[in-house]
Amino acid sequence: MNNxxxxxxRFEEAVFPILDSFADAVALINTEGxxxxxxxxxxxxxxxxxHNCTGTNVLDLIAVDxxxxxxxxxxxxxxxEILQTGKREVFEVEITGxxxxxxxxxxxxxxxxxxxxxxITEDISDKKRAESELExxxxxxxxVLDEMPGCAAVLDADGRLILWNKYAxxxxxxxxxxxxxxxxxKKIISADDFFPVKQKFLDILNSGADDCSEVQIHPxxxxxxxxxxxxxxxxxxxxxxxxxxxxxxxxxxxRLEEELTxxxxxxxxxxxxxxxxxxxxxxxxxxxxxxxxxWTLYGLEPNSLPPSHKLCESTxxxxxxxxxxxxIMAAASKEIEINVEYRVCHQDGSIHWLMCRGxxxxxxxxxxxxxxxxxxxxxxxKKTDIALKxxxxxxxxxxxxxxxxxxxxxxxxxxxxxxxxxxxKLLGYNREEVMGKSxxxxxxxxxxxxYESISRSLNEHDKVINKPIRLxxxxxxxxxxxxxxxxxxxxxxxxxxxxMTDITLQKTQQxxxxxxxxxxxxxxxxxxxxxxRLQRFLSMISHEYRTPLAIIRTNLDLLGIKHKMGNxxxxxxxxxxxRAIDRLVEVLEVxxxxxxxxxxxxxxxxxxxxxxxAITSQVEIFRKIWAEHVISYSxxxxxxxxxxxxSQIKFAIFNLLDNARKYSxxxxxxxxxxxxxxxxxxxxxxxxxxxxxxNEAEAFFEKYHRGSNSANTAGAGLGLWLVRNIINQHGGKVxxxxxxxxxEATIRLPIVSKNSSSAKT
Numbered sequence: 001m002n003n004x005x006x007x008x009x010r011f012e013e014a015v016f017p018i019l020d021s022f023a024d025a026v027a028l029i030n031t032e033g034x035x036x037x038x039x040x041x042x043x044x045x046x047x048x049x050x051h052n053c054t055g056t057n058v059l060d061l062i063a064v065d066x067x068x069x070x071x072x073x074x075x076x077x078x079x080x081e082i083l084q085t086g087k088r089e090v091f092e093v094e095i096t097g098x099x100x101x102x103x104x105x106x107x108x109x110x111x112x113x114x115x116x117x118x119x120i121t122e123d124i125s126d127k128k129r130a131e132s133e134l135e136x137x138x139x140x141x142x143x144v145l146d147e148m149p150g151c152a153a154v155l156d157a158d159g160r161l162i163l164w165n166k167y168a169x170x171x172x173x174x175x176x177x178x179x180x181x182x183x184x185x186k187k188i189i190s191a192d193d194f195f196p197v198k199q200k201f202l203d204i205l206n207s208g209a210d211d212c213s214e215v216q217i218h219p220x221x222x223x224x225x226x227x228x229x230x231x232x233x234x235x236x237x238x239x240x241x242x243x244x245x246x247x248x249x250x251x252x253x254x255r256l257e258e259e260l261t262x263x264x265x266x267x268x269x270x271x272x273x274x275x276x277x278x279x280x281x282x283x284x285x286x287x288x289x290x291x292x293x294x295w296t297l298y299g300l301e302p303n304s305l306p307p308s309h310k311l312c313e314s315t316x317x318x319x320x321x322x323x324x325x326x327x328i329m330a331a332a333s334k335e336i337e338i339n340v341e342y343r344v345c346h347q348d349g350s351i352h353w354l355m356c357r358g359x360x361x362x363x364x365x366x367x368x369x370x371x372x373x374x375x376x377x378x379x380x381x382k383k384t385d386i387a388l389k390x391x392x393x394x395x396x397x398x399x400x401x402x403x404x405x406x407x408x409x410x411x412x413x414x415x416x417x418x419x420x421x422x423x424x425k426l427l428g429y430n431r432e433e434v435m436g437k438s439x440x441x442x443x444x445x446x447x448x449x450x451y452e453s454i455s456r457s458l459n460e461h462d463k464v465i466n467k468p469i470r471l472x473x474x475x476x477x478x479x480x481x482x483x484x485x486x487x488x489x490x491x492x493x494x495x496x497x498x499x500m501t502d503i504t505l506q507k508t509q510q511x512x513x514x515x516x517x518x519x520x521x522x523x524x525x526x527x528x529x530x531x532x533r534l535q536r537f538l539s540m541i542s543h544e545y546r547t548p549l550a551i552i553r554t555n556l557d558l559l560g561i562k563h564k565m566g567n568x569x570x571x572x573x574x575x576x577x578x579r580a581i582d583r584l585v586e587v588l589e590v591x592x593x594x595x596x597x598x599x600x601x602x603x604x605x606x607x608x609x610x611x612x613x614a615i616t617s618q619v620e621i622f623r624k625i626w627a628e629h630v631i632s633y634s635x636x637x638x639x640x641x642x643x644x645x646x647s648q649i650k651f652a653i654f655n656l657l658d659n660a661r662k663y664s665x666x667x668x669x670x671x672x673x674x675x676x677x678x679x680x681x682x683x684x685x686x687x688x689x690x691x692x693x694x695n696e697a698e699a700f701f702e703k704y705h706r707g708s709n710s711a712n713t714a715g716a717g718l719g720l721w722l723v724r725n726i727i728n729q730h731g732g733k734v735x736x737x738x739x740x741x742x743x744e745a746t747i748r749l750p751i752v753s754k755n756s757s758s759a760k761t
Contacts, residue, residue, distance in 0.1 A: 013037070013678060020050070025121035028107070031083060031114060033057045033076070042121065045095070058119065066095060075102075082106050083114055098125040138163070151228060151247045155201050157240060168247075171217045171226060201243045204232045214250060227254035276376035279307075281358070283332070283370055294375050297354055299346030317343035317351065328356070335360050335368045341378065353382040405481075405500040408490065411458075414438045417495060426481070426502055428474040446470040446478050454483065458496065461487060471500070480504055608752045609646045611681045612637040615674055618654045622661075629661055635674035641752045642681055644730040649749070652726045652734075653683065655719045656745045660687035663743070676751065680732075683747040691738035700736060 019026045025042035038053040046065045063072035078089040088105045101124045107116035145165035154163035217226040228247035277293030288307045295302040298315045320342040331338045338358035358373025405423035415438045445451035450469045463486040481500045488497045619633045660670045668688035701724045727734040732749040
């Protein structure tokens with residue numbers, strides 16, 4: 001018997017408390033739009049209770065209750081798009097004078113299929129009004145800022161311009177005052193578009209200290225740069241840190257300074273663009289000077305220790321450390337250029353590739369005095385190089401070991417540039433014999449017409465697909481092959497890719513497949529005939545068994561009536577005969593049910609039927625056969641129906657009752673309780689005996705399996721196997737589990753309809 005936990009809560013029931021805690025309206029629907037579960041906020045929109053929403057189509061609620069068929073059609077289209085694309089949909093709608101944001105999310109099963117949809121409806125009316133008021137407030141602030149004589153701007157924590165005046169817009173966008181009405185005031189501009197020193201404003205955000213800077217602006221349409229003296233201060237807006245910056249025109253006074261610093265700026269930009277830093281090494285004092293960027297490249301805190309060789313050595317990868325510094329010191333001893341690539345380990349555990357280059361500087365009298373160089377981040381380039389090498393290795397491996405004969409040819413000369421092992425094996429050559437030669441030199445084509453046909457297609461730059469050709473091997477032997485060719489680009493040069501496969505084996509295999517298919521068809525026909533004969537035999541044996549058994553049982557009943565008031569000596573023998581007849585009937589029924597379970601289900605025999613009478617009939621039959629066993633029976637199923645074949649369901653129930661009888665303790669009752677749970681008809685059968693483990697419970701459902709306590713009990717090990725097959729075919733579930741007093745068997749069968757009016761007819 002089984003130990004699987006019965007009665008696990010349904011998914012929709014389990015998630016209801018979560019959904020009902022949401023402040024927004026939430027409903028879980030199936031792919032047809034039927035509501036599986038909804039929270040109270042969702043139900044309030046339609047003036048309903050949550051249980052009245054369940055089982056109702058959400059499209060009907062919108063079209064009928066809200067009288068908004070157009071909105072229902074919009075929901076229907078959105079659901080269709082989600083089922084096609086697998087992506088969620090978000091849109092806004094107007095309902096009862098308020099604005100709602102609707103989000104429909106797909107819910108995937110373990111098989112990656114969309115089985116449910118989560119609909120979230122959020123009331124954003126207040127948010128919309130707040131946004132409108134905010135726009136009015138921003139317009140007023142902008143009007144005030146526009147009257148300022150200098151430029152003014154507000155930047156958020158991400159360095160984006162969220163507010164700026166007319167003068168600032170003219171600097172950034174190059175707009176004239178009479179064109180300002182065409183400017184999109186909602187446009188968010190990066191601080192880099194406004195001030196090229198974005199980091200200064202980020203420093204203000206982080207430190208809170210005021211900053212005075214001189215920055216250069218390049219207004220569009222103006223060839224001359226504009227210098228502005230700015231002052232920045234950190235402020236708090238809506239709980240968020242921002243920077244207010246104002247600026248005055250200092251263009252004239254900066255004109256001369258610009259000429260002096262232009263070269264330095266170009267160097268700075270170049271270093272930033274290449275993610276590089278500058279270093280200087282004084283050979284006389286052994287002093288090292290680093291730019292700020294080098295600290296970051298080595299994964300060190302900027303300016304936390306005096307820069308030195310030992311400091312940078314501490315972060316160089318252990319596998320690269322010795323080779324790197326031997327290369328640097330060897331170059332320094334020879335006073336030649338330093339050029340080395342190595343890895344460094346940052347404190348967060350990440351590994352980065354760097355390239356260090358340095359040039360020696362010489363003075364006339366003292367010779368070389370120092371090295372000046374750069375350290376550059378080449379991590380992305382290294383990743384690309386490694387990926388390229390890996391791809392080349394993979395391509396080479398695939399190319400060489402492909403089962404197809406592959407060659408790469410020069411387009412003009414048709415000379416072979418590369419060939420794989422399968423090509424050589426197909427035609428019987430070695431690489432040295434064919435490399436650099438043309439296909440015409442090798443006389444590969446046995447039919448000149450086929451060669452000319454392929455050449456015409458190639459001259460017109462058409463690809464050739466699955467063309468049958470005959471090839472000549474090195475030995476002169478002919479081989480049939482399929483030819484495929486296409487123009488590709490290899491290392492920037494157009495080439496011809498040719499693939500060929502030997503179809504001799506394929507033809508042989510196809511012939512074998514045809515023979516195998518015929519043999520399978522013949523065998524299938526014979527098996528079908530055997531099945532029919534078996535069914536006829538079962539029908540015959542059923543009749544031949546039941547007729548004499550019925551006669552014997554009738555006479556035994558007469559003997560029992562005749563002596564029911566007496567205490568005759570053959571009472572035990574008659575009891576044995578009755579039970580022997582019961583065993584023969586059981587063997588017959590198991591055999592017939594085993595045969596029927598193995599056959600495809602016949603839809604014509606499956607009908608909706610009331611489950612309660614079917615259970616009651618089996619309980620009564622059990623009581624008549626084994627009157628000495630006490631059975632406690634209670635049911636609360638009403639007139640609910642299930643769909644299936646009544647005889648099979650009755651057989652399954654009787655089998656579980658009989659199983660409980662066989663393994664019950666002496667004089668112990670059998671309990672049968674029936675009820676409805678989560679739109680299922682639930683049948684629980686308990687007997688008192690030794691409890692079982694979870695593994696034992698699952699094993700009892702295996703075909704021909706019998707438990708360790710079945711040594712003195714008749715049976716073939718098919719009963720529970722048949723029960724599970726029957727219940728599974730009816731869309732239900734059967735489980736066994738050990739309990740304190742014994743074993744509990746549970747059957748769950750889906751009710752035809754959860755709606756009481758249709759289920760109780």
